[in-house]
Amino acid sequence: MARSHRQDQILALLKARGKAAITFLAEEFDVSDETIRRDLKSLSGDGLVEKFHGGVRLSMPRSEPPFERRLSENAAAKAAIAARTASHIREGATLLLDNSTTACFLARELTRREPMTILTISLEIAQILNAGGGQHRVILPGGELRKADRTLTGAGTISYLSGFSPSYFVMSVVAGSARGCQDFDLFEVEFKRAMIARADETILMMDHGKFSKSGLIHVCDWSDVDVLVTDGAPPEIAEQIDHGHLLLTGDPAEPLAGDRT
Incomplete structure (x- = not known):
């Protein structure tokens, strides 16, 4: 049976949080506990979630933590996006990286840079x-x-980083639609909003699969994104990005700052 839009949102939220209480899900989606239990019963029957007393978690191998699993998802696309992003970053820049798995691939690229x-x-x-x-x-x-996911969180984290003005803020989000970028984690949304305001340029790294997903909390509009790096964006989103600020992994990369003549 096809999943409902709310069930897709529940799965995306669980991917971000790992687990959640029934009461929390009911409040987040503004429905009754019984409605959530019916959604979860269907998801559980498909083997996608595991219910426990008062809550639910994603079904996954116990030997592989959620962050490690996300590192392996769409790895080729993430690596290509990271390489394309690295080619855009100028020599001697100051970068602020979020905690996304795609940023991990970018960090590997940057180990070969000046x-x-x-x-x-x-x-x-x-x-x-x-x-x-x-x-x-x-x-x-x-x-x-x-x-x-070995992330530093809290109001003090955001306050400290707000004292910097990096050349680039490089981030990812859970989902993107014509209405903008969405996420599930409240801290990460607050962090991203604050850092977009501080950076000279905001770069969004996003594989094509995220354009078909749903998020719960609005992070930013496409007008807040200076550069979108992707392996494929829907036309309704690509047209919202200024010409020249959509970098596709299949396009030739511009030369690094040190290579320009």
């Missing part, structure tokens, strides 16, 4: 940059460590 100053809320990204040669200056904010 020294830069890189800020991030992700310990995973900081470790990639350090292990790759350590030529970059890496700055981490304070905050509470979220174990699931």
Whole structure:
């Protein structure tokens, strides 16, 4: 049986959070607990979720944490998007990277670049940059460590990073539609909104699969995105990006700053 729009949203929320209480889901989607239980019964029957007392989680192998699983999803597309993004970043720039899996692929690309100053809320990204040669200056904010994806979170995290004005803020989101970019995590939405306002240029990295997904919280409009890097964007979204600010993985990359004559 085809899933409903709300069931797709529940699955996307669980991918972002790992698990959730029935009461939380009912409040988020403004329906009764019984309605949520009916949605979950169908999802459970399809083997997509596992119910426990008072809540639900995604069905997944116990040996593979959610973040590790997301790293392997659409890996080829994410690697291509990261390479295209790296080619756009000029020499000597200051970058702020979010905690997305695509940003992890970008961090790997940046280990082959000249020294830069890189800020991030992700310990995973900081470790990639350090292990790759350590030529970059890496700055981490304070905050509470979220174990699931090794992300630093909290109001103090955003406050600290708001003191910087990076050349680029590079981010990803859970979903994109003609109405803009969406996510599920309240902290990450607040973080992204604050950093978009601080950066000279906001780069959104997004594989084509995310354009068919749904999100719960509006992050920003397409007019807030300076550059969209993707392996394919729907026409109704591509037309909202200024000409020349849509970078496709199949297009030739512009030369690095040090290679221009």
